[in-house]
Amino acid sequence: MERMSEALQRGAGDDLESRVKRAGGVLTIDLDAIVANWRLVTARLRPGSRCAGVVKADAYGLGMAQVAPALASAGCRRFFVATIDEGLALRTLLPEAEIMVLCGPFAGTEHDFLAHRLLPILNSPQQVADWAQFARRREQPLPAVLHVDTAMSRLGLNFNQAKAVAEDRATLAAVPPALVMSHLACADDPDHPLNSGQLAAFAAARTLFPGIEGSIAASSGIFLGPDWHADWVRPGAALYGLRPTPRSLNPMAQVARLQGRIVQLRDVDEGKTVGYGATHRVVAKARLATVAVGYADGIFRALGNRGCGHVGERRVPLVGRVSMDLVVFDVTGVPADEVRPGGFIDLIGPRQSVDDLARDAHTIGYEVLTALGSRYYRHYLGRTEE
Amino acid sequence: MERMSEALQRGAGDDLESRVKRAGGVLTIDLDAIVANWRLVTARLRPGSRCAGVVKADAYGLGMAQVAPALASAGCRRFFVATIDEGLALRTLLPEAEIMVLCGPFAGTEHDFLAHRLLPILNSPQQVADWAQFARRREQPLPAVLHVDTAMSRLGLNFNQAKAVAEDRATLAAVPPALVMSHLACADDPDHPLNSGQLAAFAAARTLFPGIEGSIAASSGIFLGPDWHADWVRPGAALYGLRPTPRSLNPMAQVARLQGRIVQLRDVDEGKTVGYGATHRVVAKARLATVAVGYADGIFRALGNRGCGHVGERRVPLVGRVSMDLVVFDVTGVPADEVRPGGFIDLIGPRQSVDDLARDAHTIGYEVLTALGSRYYRHYLGRTEE
Incomplete structure (x- = not known):
C-alpha cells in the first residue's frame, strides 16, 4: 500500500524551498520548546520521581520521528506509546529507549514485543494470562507493566483482579511487574472528588505489589501536586504546549x-x-x-x-x-x-x-x-x- | 523529515498478517464500489457530458494511490486535486491522466505545473496575470482552467474580472482556456434559490468564452438534474459513498x-x-x-x-x-x-x-x-x- 507522501517523494522538486512554495499551510514545531517543557515538568517533581515522555498518536500529531529523539537527547529514557505499530516505529528511532505500549499485546503480537523490546502494559486478566503463558513457553520471565483501573472504566485491572494477580505466584514469576500504573479521569479539575478517590485506590492497589514502582499522573495530574508524582510521571499534552492547568495561566512554552x-x-x-x-x-x-x-x-x-x-x-x-x-x-x-x-x-x-x-x-x-x-x-x- | 509510517516500514514483521494482528482498527475500502459509483454517475449524465473524478485530500481520506488508478482503469481520464503536492503525487501514479489543480499556482510553482503537466485552475486576476506572464516568458501558450465565482465568495473571478480576461486578447492567446468552471454553494438543498441564480450567472460567464467547455456540478449538483451537467461533472463525495441527495435514499454504493x-x-x-x-x-x-x-x-x-x-x-x-x-x-x-x-x-x-x-x-x-x-x-x- 502506497500513501500519498511516498508517491510524492518520487516526484521532482522536493527541495525545501520548492516544498514551502507549494504548501497551502505551514506548521512550525519548536523542538526546543518541547524539551523546555519536559525540563519544566521534571523540575517540578518531588525528589525521586522521574519524567517519561508520551509520544503516542505521532507525538500528538507533531511528529514522533522528530519529537522522540529530541526528548531522548534531553535525557528522557522512558516513552509511552498507544499502539504496537507506534512502539515498533519508536524502536527504529531510539534503539536504547524504554518503550511501554498502552494497548498491551493483542493475540499473536507477543513476538513483536519481545523482538523489539517493547514493554507491554497489561490491562486485563486475559492480557496478563496470555503474556504469562507466552513467558512460560519461552521459559524466561518477561516483565510487563500492570495497569490498574481506579475510575476510568476503560483499561486496567480492577482491585480484585489485581489482587488475584498479586496472589498468583506462578504468574508473578513469569511476569515480573516493571511498574504499576493507573490513569486519572478528572485531573484537569483539581476540585473533583474522583481525584483523591483515585489516589487512594491506587495506593491500595500498590500495596499488592510491594517494591514495584508506580505511576498515576499525566500532564494535569502532575500539577495537582507532589502527592501524585509517585515514581514516574507521564506527560504528553504539557510537553506539546497544551495548558495542563485550566484554571490558571499556561506554564508551558508554546510549541x-x-x-x-x-x-x-x-x-x-x-x-x-x-x-x-x-x-x-x-x-x-x-x-x-x-x-x-x-x-x-x-x-x-x-x-x-x-x-x-x-x-x-x-x-x-x-x-x-x-x-x-x-x-x-x-x-x-x-x-x-x-x-x-x-x-x-x-x-x-x-x-x-x-x-x-x-x-x-x-x-x-x-x-x-x-x-x-x-x-x-x-x-x-x-x-x-x- | 521522516514520518512515522516510513520509520515503521524499516521495522520487522511487516507482512500483511502481522499488520492486521497489530491493528487497533481496520479500515476496509471497496475500490469496486468506488468504480460502480463513478459508473452510476456517468450513466445519469445528459448526452455529451463527461465525468471527471475528484481525488483531493488523499481521495477524501480513502487513499489516492489506490483510488485514482482504480478510477483510471474504469475510464476516468480527468482528475481534480486541491493542492500542487497532490497534483505531483497523482502524476507519479497516472502518467497519462489530465490533472486539474484547484488552488492554482502559487508564486514560484509555475514550473512544477509545466514539468508535471498539471493544469492550473486560475481563481483570481492575479493568478491569470501571473500564468499569462509565465506563458509569455516561455513563448508558448499554456492552457488553464478559468474559475468563475457565482456565489461562494471563496475562489474564482467575478463576472467583471472574467469579462476583463475575455476581452484581453493577449492574455487569451497566452492562456487558452481549457475549461470554464464554477462551484455551487447549496447544491445539497434542491429548493435553495441560489442554485438557479448560480446556474444563470454561470451561463452568463460562459457566453464570455464561446466554444469553451464548462463545468459547475459536483456530487449533489449532478443530482439536481441534466441542466447542471454542462460538459463535465466533478463528483467526489458521491464516488466515496456519501449521500448526494439528502432528501432521499442514498443511491451510491457504500465504500x-x-x-x-x-x-x-x-x-x-x-x-x-x-x-x-x-x-x-x-x-x-x-x-x-x-x-x-x-x-x-x-x-x-x-x-x-x-x-x-x-x-x-x-x-x-x-x-x-x-x-x-x-x-x-x-x-x-x-x-x-x-x-x-x-x-x-x-x-x-x-x-x-x-x-x-x-x-x-x-x-x-x-x-x-x-x-x-x-x-x-x-x-x-x-x-x-x-
Missing part, C-alpha cells in the same frame, strides 16, 4: 504555529454570501481572504462562523463554513500591505493558542493537535540534528 | 467499513463512571467494551455519549468521552459469544453509514472521511492489481 496561505483576496459588496449553505452574509462592503487550509487539514468544520485567525496582532474572523481545502477570513480593515496573496494568516500562533482554537471548536487542544493533517509543510525548529 | 478492535471487556456495577470527566454513569450492572480507536483516529470527540457502534446488527451506544486512542461501548445484552477481546465493533458498516456517524458528530460525511487517521490497517477490496 506549534500554524499558518495558512492566502490564495485570493476579494472585495465583496453588502448582501453577498460566503461559502457552502450561504451561512454568512456580508453586511457592509468587505474584504475577504481565502486561505488554502480546510477541514481535511484538521481545521474543524465546527469553527465555521466561529473561529478566527490573526494577521500580526489583528484578529480576523472566520466567515462562512469551513470547506475541505479552504477557509475564508474577513480581513476588512487590515492594512492592504499586511495581507497579500501568497502571504499567510496565523491559525495557531502568538495570539491564538491551540487551546484557544479548540475552545472555538467546542473541543480540547488534544484533538486539535492530533487532527493536524498531512498536507502542511512541516518546519522543525531546534534540535533536529542532535 | 468504507471501519472496525475497531476490542481490547478489554469489563463488567461494571451500578454507579461506576466511565471515561474522562466521569460524564457517563452506569445506571445498572453493565458490560463495557473498550475499543482501540479514538479521536486521534478521526473518531470525533463530539461523538462522546452520542455515537454508537454495531456488533452484527445490534446497536451498542458509545459511553463516556472519546479518548485519544480509545472509546468505550456499552455492550450489555450482546450475547457473550459475539463480543470478545481481539474481536471488532463496527463504527462504519452495513448498519451505520459515514453519513450516520457524521450526523451524530454534528458534521458531514466529508469531514468524517477526511479525518480518518493513519493508524488503521487499510484493507482494499477490488481492483488493486489492475
